[in-house]
Amino acid sequence: MIARGPLTGQRTVCEPILRALPEWFGIEEATQAYAEQTDDLPTFVAAQDERPVGFLTLRLHSAYAAEISVMGVIPSEQRRGAGRALIVAAETYLRGAGICFLQVKTLSPTHPDPNYARTREFYFAMGFRPLEEFPELWDKANPCLQMIKCLYPHGSGTERSQIRSLSRSTYSRHRPG
Numbered sequence: 001m002i003a004r005g006p007l008t009g010q011r012t013v014c015e016p017i018l019r020a021l022p023e024w025f026g027i028e029e030a031t032q033a034y035a036e037q038t039d040d041l042p043t044f045v046a047a048q049d050e051r052p053v054g055f056l057t058l059r060l061h062s063a064y065a066a067e068i069s070v071m072g073v074i075p076s077e078q079r080r081g082a083g084r085a086l087i088v089a090a091e092t093y094l095r096g097a098g099i100c101f102l103q104v105k106t107l108s109p110t111h112p113d114p115n116y117a118r119t120r121e122f123y124f125a126m127g128f129r130p131l132e133e134f135p136e137l138w139d140k141a142n143p144c145l146q147m148i149k150c151l152y153p154h155g156s157g158t159e160r161s162q163i164r165s166l167s168r169s170t171y172s173r174h175r176p177g
C-alpha cells in the first residue's frame with residue numbers, strides 16, 4: 001500500500017471515496033465541504049495497484065498543531081493497512097515541518113453508533129488518545145470527542161533548542177555572583 005502526499009486538487013479522486021462511505025458521510029452539505037477541502041488542503045492518497053482507495057486531509061492550525069480534517073478508505077479495502085499508511089505519511093510530513101500535536105475530532109462514545117466505534121478503535125490503535133468531549137460543538141445529536149497524538153513525545157527539535165537557550169539565559173540572569 002502506497003500513500004502519496006501532500007497533494008492538492010484531489011476532489012475528483014476523493015469525492016467518490018467519501019460517497020462510498022454513506023454510514024460516515026451521509027450529510028450532503030458536509031460531504032461537499034469535505035470534498036472541497038481536498039482541492040485546497042494538504043491531502044494524502046493511498047493507492048492499491050495504482051487505484052486510489054483512501055485519503056486523509058490535514059488542516060494546519062499553528063506552527064505546532066495540525067488536525068486530521070477528514071479521512072476515509074473504501075469499504076472493500078478497509079483493514080488492509082491503507083489507513084495506517086495514510087497516518088504514517090501525514091505524520092512524516094508534519095514531523096518534518098516541526099508540528100508536535102495532531103488532533104482529530106470524531107463522534108463521542110456517548111453516541112451509540114457502531115461504525116464510529118470502529119473509527120475510534122482505529123485512531124486509538126494509531127496512538128491517538130481522548131483529550132476532551134464537546135457535547136454541543138456540532139450539535140446535541142452528534143457529540144464530539146477530540147483525540148490527540150503527540151508527534152514528538154519529548155517536544156520538537158525547535159522547542160528543545162528554545163528551552164535550552166531559555167534556561168541558559170534564565171540561569172545566567174539568576175546565577176549568584
Ligand SMILES: CC(C)(COP(=O)(O)OP(=O)(O)OC[C@H]1O[C@@H](n2cnc3c(N)ncnc32)[C@H](O)[C@@H]1OP(=O)(O)O)[C@@H](O)C(=O)NCCC(=O)NCCS
Pocket residue numbers: 021024069070071072073074077078079080081082083084085106118119121122123125126
Ligand atoms: C477508519 C479507517 C480510515 C481505517 O482505515 P483502514 O485502512 O481500515 O485501517 P488499517 O487497516 O490501516 O488499520 C490499522 C489498525 O487500526 C485498527 N483498526 C482498524 N479498523 C479497525 C476496526 N474496525 N476495529 C478495530 N480496530 C481497527 C487495527 O489495530 C488495525 O491494525 P490491524 O489490522 O493490523 O489489526 C477506515 O476504516 C474508514 O474509512 N472508516 C470509515 C470512515 C471513517 O471512519 N473516517 C474517519 C472519520 S473522519
